[in-house]
Amino acid sequence: MEKIECRMFRSDTAYLLYLQQKTKAERKDELEKNTSKEKKAVVYKDECRRHGVSCLSRFIRQIEFSNIDMSNARLNSLEVLTIFNTIKTDHTLRELNLSGTNMDCPSYKYLSNFLRKNHTLSNLVIQKCAIHGETLKAIVASLMTSHITFLDLGNNGIQDNDSEILAEILTMKTLKELYLSHNRLETRNTKSIGTSLAYSALETLDLSWNHIRFIGAIEIAKGIKKNRKLRRLNLSWNGFGFEGCVSLAEMLETNDVLTDLDLTNNRIHPPALIALIRGVTQNSSLKVLNLSMNPIPASYTCTLLGTILKNTSIYKLILKKIVVNEEFVDILRTVKQTRRIHVEYEICLPVSSVDSQTMSKQVRPPRLFNLDPLNLLFMLKEKNRAQDFFNKINRNGDDVLSYEEFRELFKKAGIPVSQLVLDKIIEFMDQNKDGNIDLSEFLDGDKRIKKISRGQAKENMRRESYTKYSRSFRKAKIDSQTFRLNIETDQ
Template sequence: MTGLHIDDDAILDSDDEDDLSNDIDHTERNRQVYLKACARYHVTPSTYFLRHVSCIHVPLQNHALGDLGAKAMATALVKNTFVKCLDLSSIGITTTGLMYILEMLEANTFIRYINLSENNLQYVGARYITEAFLSNQTVEILDISGNGFKDEDSKLLTPIIEENVSLREIILSHNEFGDIAGRQFGQALGENNTLKRFDISWNHLRQNGAIEFCLGLQANTTLEGLNLSWNGFGLEGCHEMGKTIRSNRSLTYLDLSSNRVNYDAFKLILRGLKKNKTLRTLKIGCNPITTDGALSILRAVADNRCKSLTTLDLSDVSVDNDFLSLLHNLQRIRPLHVIHGIELRHDELRKGENPVVLDTDDPVTILFECVKSRNLRLIDMLKNLDKDNSETLSREELNKGLMSIDVPLSRRSLDILMEKLDLNKDGQVDYTELMTKYKEHIRRVTKLQRDADIDFNNYRDYDKFDQLREMVRLRMRLSVAATTTSTGSQTTN
């Protein structure tokens, strides 16, 4: 390996094995090669390795081999055709021992999985690993987590993601990757078309780092599994992740556990999730998304969005009775496995008798969202509210119509509504005026969504609109539920 400077009795120099009898079976042959190497390098043989020398999986994690022990082991593996998975996590090697292992991988074309985690290889180790894996074409899974890599070390490791075409999974968890790594790895994933799984959990991807990572990821079309747990995506990172999820067509597994995702940040994720058609498993637990956040994703599933979702992990997220009731109904009609936290009990919302009057500067949104929630056409709404058959709506008719569905407006909001709708100022609202304002409303919503996607600073305006829209939808559902319950009681009586 160029630049490794291995001495003359390096691991590939194993001439003694030619003296072994051809009558010895392969397992014994492998053992003899290992024992001769141990004698040459003056190390005590590992009985555990001797037992597994001809197994598919060699789990040597936490066996303190050290550099010379790694050298003897590597010698025995140069021509070994049995071993496919090699776990060398926490075996106490330095970069010297790492060089022996990497040189062995140049000659051995059978090993598919190599775990070098928890060996504290740091900057120099990152350089050696990259040099080796730019040419390695056989290893498919590489685990180098917990090696003390700093943020700037990501520049050394990025070429592996960009240029290696055999790796299917890379695990980089439990390091110190941050803003630089977010940009480097994100851009590299945008160029990669062979990786299937990527794990960068337990790092420091926050704010700019999280944003840059998602920006790069948006160009990737092959990644299926992504573990981002225990970072710090927060509001900014979730804004960009929501856009990524919305456009992505390959991810089936996403872990965002423990990422400082509050309810507002989760709504940004949910915006993208509602448009996604491939994600089957979402892990969003250990985040303060509240009972409202937990219920909002189930409602999205119930509304026939998030169509592909089959597993939802809300570990340590509290839920309420509404959540459990909806979950029960959903699981009767589609496969959905949900993990959640404890159940919180809330007092029942008072509905119908003493409705809370809504005071808002945007009553037009309330009106048109009510129409949308009830699946009505504008002409249908006009006919339903037009009690005097004048084909127009007065202020009083609008007021009574909204009160009948438990969405009463304050006097101020009613005044604003009539001022917005009554374009010719004759005190009545006709169908043409309704249609004109409805088209304006649709254009406004489209612009709010577009501006929020382009620049996170514009999200606040969209969020105000979205909260108002969700409030209307909730009131509609409560109103329908109350009416159904009342009708059922009357029928029973």
């Protein structure tokens, strides 16, 4: 190399001069770098001396880096202040990790002030910092003016009551990756999160280990349904179950952006998986699906998971801790002949597959309805006057309603109800306790049901908006727009 460089010069003297200048330039750059580090170290030591704290050698070693990692350093508020005063004007800082710092009142104020002044920081990791409630609110207010693109708030004890604050984070235009794992969002007050998700600019969202189920699962899926940016979604170790899978299926039917979905350990049993598959098979963008550690029997894998292999564009299906049968492996082998696909599973066993008809009977919903029996009867009667409805139920014309006539009413409506449901309706209306309901008892019972319904109108409306995702609601073929049962006038 030196010989080639030497030929570029007219004489050896010119080449030696070139080498001398090059060496001086390299030494100058190194000296400037060392000088910058020394200056920052002097500033940091002065700050430590002024506030009466010991210098941290771990911070001094990283003082000139663009990535500073102080995770699990157990910093107190004064140590936090000295660090922020040192780096607040650092234009090379890109990533800061303060995980494990106890964000007491002074500490989160120092962090908020730092975020307002520094505009070069892009990655912020603050796990295990007890950031929730008012602390979270103050930090989020400062984040709104920052240029953060990566934010990790995992394991901070964030709860449902903080949902409004999290909704503000989701509206940040610069934020692309948000990690909220190991918090406690659970089921309530998640509507604001779902609303913000619909218009969020996030590309990656991690909500794993949050106890999200039922209402929370439904609201989050409804928000993602309208989102046009999110590509990677981690919902592992929650409780989406049947209702969550129904709402996810609705989301997947219309969402054409999401590519990676993690549903590890979400109580997805066969009925829930059937509901999910309806959406997965109609989605064209999903490429990676993780269903690990869900209660899916080996005998069902051929029928259910085989459907995913054959009817989707997924190229990576992860089924850790799930046992499959030989027929599933045969399907996988056939699919690999036409396209590239990677499947992970626990083990293959010689278990015979359950045919679709038998499986449908085995996963049939229980003969119970999740609405209150009195509200259920009121929904049936809603379009009719009470006396006309009484005459419709009273088939034999004896002017009294019996168990069998009520049972026949629900049967023709396609609603599987148990004896307990009928017992509650009869007990509520039967004032003379003779086991039958005459017209006067029915009219009086209808008035009392109306009074109860008016008193609970707001709560009923809220509950009905989520009830449509339940198994029994879908079994009964209830109109999702009007929440009325689909019943013929002539029965």
